[in-house]
Every structure is written in C-alpha cells, then in structure tokens.
Amino acid sequence: MRDQRALINITTWKNTLWAVLVFADRLRSNEVERFVSELANVCHRTGMNVVAKNPPIEFANRQSNTEDRLKLAFMSAKKKFRKDAQIVVCIVPDATVPLYAEIKRVGETVIGIPTQCIVAKHVGRPNYCANVCLKMNAKLGGINVVLTRDQIPFIAEKPTIIIGADVSHPAPGDERRPSIATLVGSMDVNVARFCSVVRIQHGRTESINDLRDMVMDALKAFFRNSGHKPARILFYRDGISEGEFERVINTEVKAVKLACQQLEANYNPTLTYVAVQKRHHTRFFPMGRDQSDRSGNCMPGTVVDSGITHPYEFDFFLQSHAGIQGTSRPAHYQVLHDENKFTSDALQDLTYRLCYLYARCTRAVGVIPCIYYADLLALRVRYHAQGDSFSEEISLYSGGSAPSYANLHSNLQNCMFYM
Structure with a gap:
C-alpha cells in the first residue's frame, strides 16, 4: 500500500471568544501580552476568526484557589464581550500534574468550558503557536484535517x-x-x-x-x-x-x-x-x-x-x-x-x-x-476525581479512600476537550 496524503483543509470555529489566566509568577505582563497577540495572529492566519485580539488577562499563582481564578477569568470575558467565553488559555509555570489536573477538573466538570494549558517556557517561542492552534481549533469544534x-x-x-x-x-x-x-x-x-x-x-x-x-x-x-x-x-x-x-x-x-x-x-x-x-x-x-x-x-x-x-x-x-x-x-x-x-x-x-x-x-x-x-x-477523566491530590506521575493517586469522579459537564459532551 502506498503512502497517500490526506487533503489538509482547516475548517475553523467562528467568532472565538477567550480569556487568558496566568499562573506563572516570573512572566511579566508585557511578555504575556506579546505572546497573546502572536497567538491571536497565528489563529487568524490559519482561519480562526478570533474576535477578541485583546482578551482579558488575569494573573494568579500556584497557591491561588484554581477554581476561583478560573471562574474569575470566565466572568471577566463575559463582562468584556457580553457573551460566554468559549475557551480559557492557562499559562502554567511548568508541566507538573497537580495544577494541570485541577485546571482540567474545574473547566470540564464545574464551568463547562475547554481549557488550553501552555507552559511558561514556551511563551517566548512564536513557532509554538501553530501547534496550539491545532488543539484549540479541535476543542472549539473546528476541523483540522479532512479527506475527500x-x-x-x-x-x-x-x-x-x-x-x-x-x-x-x-x-x-x-x-x-x-x-x-x-x-x-x-x-x-x-x-x-x-x-x-x-x-x-x-x-x-x-x-x-x-x-x-x-x-x-x-x-x-x-x-x-x-x-x-x-x-x-x-x-x-x-x-x-x-x-x-x-x-x-x-x-x-x-x-x-x-x-x-x-x-x-x-x-x-x-x-x-x-x-x-x-x-x-x-x-x-x-x-x-x-x-x-x-x-x-x-x-x-x-x-x-x-x-x-x-x-x-x-x-x-x-x-x-x-x-x-x-x-x-x-x-x-x-x-x-x-x-x-x-x-x-x-x-x-x-x-x-x-x-x-x-x-x-x-x-x-x-x-x-x-x-x-x-x-x-x-x-483526562482521571483528573476529574474530586478532592484528590495527584503525584507527579499521572498513574499514581495519593488519596486514601476511593475517589469520587465528577460528571463531565453537559456543554462538553460533543466537544473534543481532551485534545
């Protein structure tokens, strides 16, 4: 069987409304703003209609209450656009599991919105944005690749x-x-x-x-x-x-x-x-x-x-x-x-x-x-366990009793939020 390429044809989600939440303390606001602007430009070049070139940017830290900060970012976008945000981009200090797990649990079982996590060290890499766009588009219901x-x-x-x-x-x-x-x-x-x-x-x-x-x-x-x-x-x-x-x-x-x-x-x-x-x-x-x-x-x-x-x-x-x-x-x-x-x-x-x-x-x-x-x-559903703490390994759960898993929010049942 010969190698036969798919027809690449990006069909993107329209009128993207978003918010940005920064957990990385070492990033300055101007660095975040430059990255957000570059991400918005790359999304626009690939066909995503990003209405908000300047989304609301909220700052937090690792010790902040993740659920409260995500809700704040969501409400800031709603206040600015007078509509619900469709995705929250979270800039995290590193790739550790506990913070990532909590962001996903809150977004996917409490608020009902997909989230896109970006490690702080990638903020200064413009070429990283293209890969992020693929994930964001899929989470928002767009189509990245089709076959005729x-x-x-x-x-x-x-x-x-x-x-x-x-x-x-x-x-x-x-x-x-x-x-x-x-x-x-x-x-x-x-x-x-x-x-x-x-x-x-x-x-x-x-x-x-x-x-x-x-x-x-x-x-x-x-x-x-x-x-x-x-x-x-x-x-x-x-x-x-x-x-x-x-x-x-x-x-x-x-x-x-x-x-x-x-x-x-x-x-x-x-x-x-x-x-x-x-x-x-x-x-x-x-x-x-x-x-x-x-x-x-x-x-x-x-x-x-x-x-x-x-x-x-x-x-x-x-x-x-x-x-x-x-x-x-x-x-x-x-x-x-x-x-x-x-x-x-x-x-x-x-x-x-x-x-x-x-x-x-x-x-x-x-x-x-x-x-x-x-x-x-x-x-991803492993992260939906309520009231649990995770070690740095995804497979190791450090809680004492059997965990209870929150139900996936109804907004995300037809959404590829796990991409």
Whole structure:
C-alpha cells in the first residue's frame, strides 16, 4: 500500500471568544501580552476568526484557589464581550500534574468550558503557536484535517459512524481506584469531530459494562449533528487480548446490536467490530534502503496480512506512520465480527486513510485516531476525581479512600476537550 496524503483543509470555529489566566509568577505582563497577540495572529492566519485580539488577562499563582481564578477569568470575558467565553488559555509555570489536573477538573466538570494549558517556557517561542492552534481549533469544534469523499467511499456512500472504545485501569497494586470505560463516536462524514461518552466501573474489569447505553449516546449524537441515522457502524476496540475475543463476541457485539434495537425496533445498521492491539513484540524491517523512510523504518502504509497472521481469520498488521526515532511498531487489527463484508484490501485502505485524520498533527499516526481519542479521554477523566491530590506521575493517586469522579459537564459532551 502506498503512502497517500490526506487533503489538509482547516475548517475553523467562528467568532472565538477567550480569556487568558496566568499562573506563572516570573512572566511579566508585557511578555504575556506579546505572546497573546502572536497567538491571536497565528489563529487568524490559519482561519480562526478570533474576535477578541485583546482578551482579558488575569494573573494568579500556584497557591491561588484554581477554581476561583478560573471562574474569575470566565466572568471577566463575559463582562468584556457580553457573551460566554468559549475557551480559557492557562499559562502554567511548568508541566507538573497537580495544577494541570485541577485546571482540567474545574473547566470540564464545574464551568463547562475547554481549557488550553501552555507552559511558561514556551511563551517566548512564536513557532509554538501553530501547534496550539491545532488543539484549540479541535476543542472549539473546528476541523483540522479532512479527506475527500473519493478517498473514503465506504463512509461517503452511506451514513457511517466510526466508534473507538477503551477501558483504562488503575496502576498495578491500586485496589481503590475504579476502571474508566470511554467511547468516542464520529458525528459527521468527515470523521473529524467526535462525541465523548464516559462510564466509571469496577476496577480491573476489562468488559465495558454499560456499552449498550454508551453506544446509544453515540448514535444519538451522530443523528443530532448530521440529521441521519447511521446505516453502518465501524467499531474499533482497544485493550483486549486474544483470550478475550470469544467473550467480546458474546457480550460487546451483542450490546451494540441491542443499542440499535433499543433506539428503534427495526433499526439494524451493519456492524464491523475490530479489535486493535498495540502492545506486542512484532516489528517490521525493510529489505533495502529504497524501501525505507528517512529513519530506516518501513514506509508508512506497510501492511502484512499473511505469513505471520492467522491462517484463516481476518487480521492484519498496519504500520501507518512514518518513524521519527527508533523502530516503529505496527498496530495489529483483528476483525471479530463483520456484517459490512469488507475485503482485506478495503478495510486496510480505509483504516490507513483514517490514520491521517488525527487532529493534533498533520501526518499519519500509528493507530487509528478514534483509539487515540478514547485513550486521551480516559486519561483526562482521571483528573476529574474530586478532592484528590495527584503525584507527579499521572498513574499514581495519593488519596486514601476511593475517589469520587465528577460528571463531565453537559456543554462538553460533543466537544473534543481532551485534545
């Protein structure tokens, strides 16, 4: 399979209203103002209609009450623009977890607004703004990368929802924290905007206990945003091993079908269910320099579907990204249920093309983006634990009893706030 680039076509959120909150004590106000002006200019050049070139700037410090300061920044923007701000840019002194976690918890469960954190050392780097714009645009509902309809005919022919699902577990030895089941579902033919569905369940449970209701939420979001009921479902599931395939077929595939019947008795979209495995030891090496990229890895789009795959089941390895450093690891895709009658080439080609639609960069990624989004969503929800303190490691929770997780604010359920 050859490398085929996506059509880059940024569709941005209109009339962006924002506020800036600075936690970095060492930054002077003129430095912040210069950076904010440069960020606004870069956003404007990339097509974002930033109405407020001079947003309100509030200052705080690490010891300030984060919730109060975020509310103050939000209200300052509302007072200045006479409308609610759509995003708060927070400049933090460093990349430590506790402050970042509290900013995300307050923004996403209390106020209901996405936040964009920027480490203070990057304030003097104008070229950093382009990457920030990608994230801000995605959080505001814009589209950074699309594919033309002729590149994804399976999705363009009929209303098709792409779903990614995962279960995130607590660190080994932690018996207090629960597991977090996450599901993201595309909301239009561009496969660029996704809804977010989260459930908290008993720790160490790999099955998604409430999958039926989660799929129903995703199908409803697709209908609200596109005006169509999905005629096809392409479901990518992360985190299951080969020993769990039979259980998944008997429980999770059935739960997806039940979700459709629960919405409407005669509603029966065709379903393809694919298990995605990232943690394995398989690596590919090119036979010669003319078959490798600049880092010495196989070319992006390399597919292996014979020899080392199952002799009669539907599975393949796809190395969709260009390696930057070290040896690239391909993703293993195993089709467990297929009502869409995919040929090997058709599913491999579609999966590879979708790998170019990851909103945080302009190149292909190593795993289909809906899986990345489900993983990012699960990591973010860990920060929604109420009244907890976090160590510098994201996986280590230092509270005493089982944490209580705040519900995601209703404003953000159709927003990719975790980007």
